Structure formats: C-alpha cells, structure tokens
Amino acid sequence: MEQVVELTDLDAAQEVLSAAYGAMRIDGGRERSWMRMASQVLGPIRFDEVIGRIGLAVTSEPQLSYIFGHLDGGRVHYRANGDEHLVSPGEVFLTAKPGLPYSAAIDDPCAMLVVLDQPAIDAVVGRVHFSGCGAVSHLAAASWRSTCVHLRDHVLPVFEDEPLVVANATRLLVATTLATFPHSAPEEKASDRRDAHPLTVRRAIAFIENNAADDITAADIAHAARVSIRAIQLAFRRHLDTTPMAYLRRVRLSCADADLRAANGSVTAIAARWGYARPSVFAAHYRAAYGVSPSKILRSD
Incomplete structure (x- = not known):
C-alpha cells in the first residue's frame, strides 16, 4: 500500500525525513516550500518517491540503512565519508553507508530512493562493502532504475502477498545493485x-x-x-x-x-x-x- 505525505512546513519535513532516513537536521529552506513523499514497501525494500519545490541544507546522523537513489530532476550535493558528490539528473547515487553521517544540499528534488538494509544484502551474497557512491557505467545506472521501476510499479502492486515472489524480487534488486555500484565481495x-x-x-x-x-x-x-x-x-x-x-x-x-x-x-x-x-x-x-x-x-x- 502506498503511503503519501505532502508538506509545506520545514519542521514537519524534518520530522518526516528523520523518521524515514535517520535523524537529521534541516538548517535552511525557502519560504513557500512544499514536498511530497510517497512510500511503498516490498519485503525488506522500501521505495520512496520524493518531489519538491524546496531548498534544504541537511545534516544527517549515522543512518541505519543504505539509501540508493536515482535523480530525475533538481540537484543534490552531498558529503559522505570525507568525499564530495554532485548528483545531476539522470544519475544514480548512494548517499552513505550504514553507520556513517552525511550532509547534503538539496534543491527542487525529483528522485526515486530505495532503502535497503545490510542484512537483506548479506542474505544474498554474504558481507559486501560498497566502495563507490556512483554507478560503474551509464548503462548500469539505467538498468538499475528500470529494475526498480518494474518492481515498484508492476511486481509490488500484484504480488506483495506472495512471499516467494517478494524474495525473488529482493534478490533481483540486490544483484542489480551490486552490478551497478562498486563494491568489494567477501x-x-x-x-x-x-x-x-x-x-x-x-x-x-x-x-x-x-x-x-x-x-x-x-x-x-x-x-x-x-x-x-x-x-x-x-x-x-x-x-x-x-x-x-x-x-x-x-x-x-x-x-x-x-x-x-x-x-x-x-x-x-x-x-x-x-x-x-x-x-x-x-x-x-x-x-x-x-x-x-x-x-x-x-x-x-
């Protein structure tokens, strides 16, 4: 079931984003801002669609999960693990690894985000460590996005009550994510x-x-x-x-x-x-x- 939240208040936006991605502080924003966040869950995966006319300076405490994303519009500039990353429309990204903080400047985002816990990845391939925050290629990025959209729009609405379909969908997403983002295998x-x-x-x-x-x-x-x-x-x-x-x-x-x-x-x-x-x-x-x-x-x- 899709859950949708629409906000025009920055304090409310901070509360919703903190609940979704881990405690964070919003240091600034534009007046008359608005943001819409729609979430859907498929087993251990959560798909979020975030759209807004908003400018934010965000500082996040260490997060519990991986947050992967594809930016369709707007701009995201973030700092994680000492490295600076500028994400442009059409690119995929990994915000930070679990247990690490990050900061970001976000302008008018239109993004698909995928929240995935470490245990869901480990159950498929064993312990892996992601070594990069961008895709290995444009083709890999496009494949990752199309897989996410397919699972979110076509598999989730029909098969969310079929545990083996959900399990196979999770393994497909993990495999596609590993093919997209640099990582070290056991x-x-x-x-x-x-x-x-x-x-x-x-x-x-x-x-x-x-x-x-x-x-x-x-x-x-x-x-x-x-x-x-x-x-x-x-x-x-x-x-x-x-x-x-x-x-x-x-x-x-x-x-x-x-x-x-x-x-x-x-x-x-x-x-x-x-x-x-x-x-x-x-x-x-x-x-x-x-x-x-x-x-x-x-x-x-």
Whole structure:
C-alpha cells in the first residue's frame, strides 16, 4: 500500500525525513516550500518517491540503512565519508553507508530512493562493502532504475502477498545493485575450499528440499550446511555444476509441476506460489525442464 505525505512546513519535513532516513537536521529552506513523499514497501525494500519545490541544507546522523537513489530532476550535493558528490539528473547515487553521517544540499528534488538494509544484502551474497557512491557505467545506472521501476510499479502492486515472489524480487534488486555500484565481495578463504565437500552438499540439499515452500536465502542454506556462503557456492559448483539458488529453483519447479498435475490452481496462481511474477517466464522454464507447456498439463489433468 502506498503511503503519501505532502508538506509545506520545514519542521514537519524534518520530522518526516528523520523518521524515514535517520535523524537529521534541516538548517535552511525557502519560504513557500512544499514536498511530497510517497512510500511503498516490498519485503525488506522500501521505495520512496520524493518531489519538491524546496531548498534544504541537511545534516544527517549515522543512518541505519543504505539509501540508493536515482535523480530525475533538481540537484543534490552531498558529503559522505570525507568525499564530495554532485548528483545531476539522470544519475544514480548512494548517499552513505550504514553507520556513517552525511550532509547534503538539496534543491527542487525529483528522485526515486530505495532503502535497503545490510542484512537483506548479506542474505544474498554474504558481507559486501560498497566502495563507490556512483554507478560503474551509464548503462548500469539505467538498468538499475528500470529494475526498480518494474518492481515498484508492476511486481509490488500484484504480488506483495506472495512471499516467494517478494524474495525473488529482493534478490533481483540486490544483484542489480551490486552490478551497478562498486563494491568489494567477501574473499575466498582456505576454509571455504576445505568445507566445499560432498557432505556440505548433502546437508544443503536436505534443507532445500524440506523448506522449498519457504523464503530461504543463500545465507539460510549455508547456515543449515554449517559453512559460509562462499563455501556452499563452491560446493555446489564443484559437485553439481550449479549454484544453491539454481538448485532451489529446480526443486520449486518440481513442486509447481506437482501442483499442475493436481490441478491445484491456475497456471498464474501456481507460478506465483513458487516465486514467478511472470507466468511467461514460468512457462519457459517449465517447458525447458519438462518439454511441455504448463497449461497443457493443467488441461490434461
């Protein structure tokens, strides 16, 4: 559900922005200013759209989450971790890392902001550290924005009550964010290579097959196998030539096949139940695995 706040008072703007992004102080602004903020939540992700005819000087205390953004209009000039950043329309940005303060001068913003917690990122790939506040390329920036808009406008309104679709959407956004912003990935350790043995794979497979209907992450699978995320990835690649999440998708596709043969809902409903927002993608994956369309299986049974 979308929550919309419209403000013409700077004190109220400070209160709303502090609640959304962490305690901050607004040091100045223009008279007869106004700001509109619309928020939507998809699992651990929050999408904010901020539009205003307002000039602000903001000082933020250390924030709790990552705040990524795309500037459609206006100007943002901010200082984070000792570095100065000037954001122009059409650019993406990362304001600051969790635990670090920042200051900013904001003029007439029209921006899409994405608030993402560190645990949501760690659950997908392990601990990463973002080393830059801008995109690696214009193409990456455009891809990040289009992914965010798709998830916000097309996935969220339809599938917010489907946990596996939300989980897959989160992983898609995390992957796209990692492809867009410079970061350092966890280093491979000798213990990871040592732990990537068949017993690790067997533990992981048992966990996956027993919990395929739940929202489980790479971190959950690694924890069940008693190894690191890197070790579980190495183990699956070494012994099965796949990844833990690809194996999970295969198991869920098998569960969807069972639902189709039991006529347990429409193709669209079954696809969403097992994590597919797009029935066409589900149909393509199903056809590749079973050599027939899901609709034909449903009709035949």
